[in-house]
Amino acid sequence: MNRAKIQGIGYSVPDRIVTNSELEKYMDTSDEWIQSRSGIKERRWVSSGMGTSDLAIDASKKAIQMADIDPQTIDLIIVGSLTSDYFFPGVSAQVQDALGISPIGAFDVKAACSAFIYSLSIGDQFIQTGKFQTVLVIGAEVQSTALDMSTKGRDMAVLFADGAGAVILKKHDGDSGILSTHLHCQGKFLKELWCEGPASRENPRLSVDMLKEGRHFPYMNGREVFKNAVRRFPEVIQEALDENDLSIDDISLIIPHQANERI
Numbered sequence: 001m002n003r004a005k006i007q008g009i010g011y012s013v014p015d016r017i018v019t020n021s022e023l024e025k026y027m028d029t030s031d032e033w034i035q036s037r038s039g040i041k042e043r044r045w046v047s048s049g050m051g052t053s054d055l056a057i058d059a060s061k062k063a064i065q066m067a068d069i070d071p072q073t074i075d076l077i078i079v080g081s082l083t084s085d086y087f088f089p090g091v092s093a094q095v096q097d098a099l100g101i102s103p104i105g106a107f108d109v110k111a112a113c114s115a116f117i118y119s120l121s122i123g124d125q126f127i128q129t130g131k132f133q134t135v136l137v138i139g140a141e142v143q144s145t146a147l148d149m150s151t152k153g154r155d156m157a158v159l160f161a162d163g164a165g166a167v168i169l170k171k172h173d174g175d176s177g178i179l180s181t182h183l184h185c186q187g188k189f190l191k192e193l194w195c196e197g198p199a200s201r202e203n204p205r206l207s208v209d210m211l212k213e214g215r216h217f218p219y220m221n222g223r224e225v226f227k228n229a230v231r232r233f234p235e236v237i238q239e240a241l242d243e244n245d246l247s248i249d250d251i252s253l254i255i256p257h258q259a260n261e262r263i
């Protein structure tokens with residue numbers, strides 16, 4: 001059986017550190033308020049002129065170096081992101097160009113917080129089927145430039161930040177590697193965490209009225225998102241354990257995606 005194994009990893013974060021105290025200048029908040037609700041002391045935000053592609057490219061180069069491979073051996077690039085530099089094309093095209101890789105498949109996956117897992121799962125399937133030998137998978141976001149920096153938007157602004165992570169997946173014939181991936185969606189709750197505009201159902205896609213009403217800012221119903229995360233995390237973890245005949249006692253480390261220490 002073909003199995004995908006993570007051969008190299010890389011990450012990239014902006015140099016700019018934004019503390020809770022700095023956020024006090026923009027909105028009604030405090031270091032104590034933020035830490036008590038999220039456990040966050042500081043976050044990384046990009047400086048002017050830096051985009052998601054810059055972080056993705058940097059993380060990719062580090063992953064390639066760790067994997068000790070020639071970039072030309074990469075068969076496919078998958079980027080999980082909803083904050084591409086441009087409305088189109090996606091970040092994957094910029095990564096392919098920046099790495100000087102010959103024309104190969106490259107596409108973005110827009111699955112918000114779950115995008116890296118979705119991208120990893122897709123890369124895993126391509127290797128399992130024998131279609132590809134080496135896949136570059138990236139998760140990258142620049143959220144800071146889309147935040148409402150007023151008190152109205154503080155529930156989002158104090159949590160979200162910028163960064164990228166990349167892995168090189170390689171075909172592996174041994175027992176180690178990605179054991180399984182599990183994907184779920186419940187679209188009826190999409191407006192509990194969403195960003196309405198720009199929108200293809202609007203003409204123009206971004207209007208003065210939309211800007212005035214703040215519909216271009218992301219919105220989160222924090223209470224509902226918290227409840228859903230607390231319920232769904234254990235469910236999908238148990239699903240993965242059952243799939244591989246494991247128990248929680250077999251696990252040394254759990255790394256969830258969540259910007260909240262309380263969860």
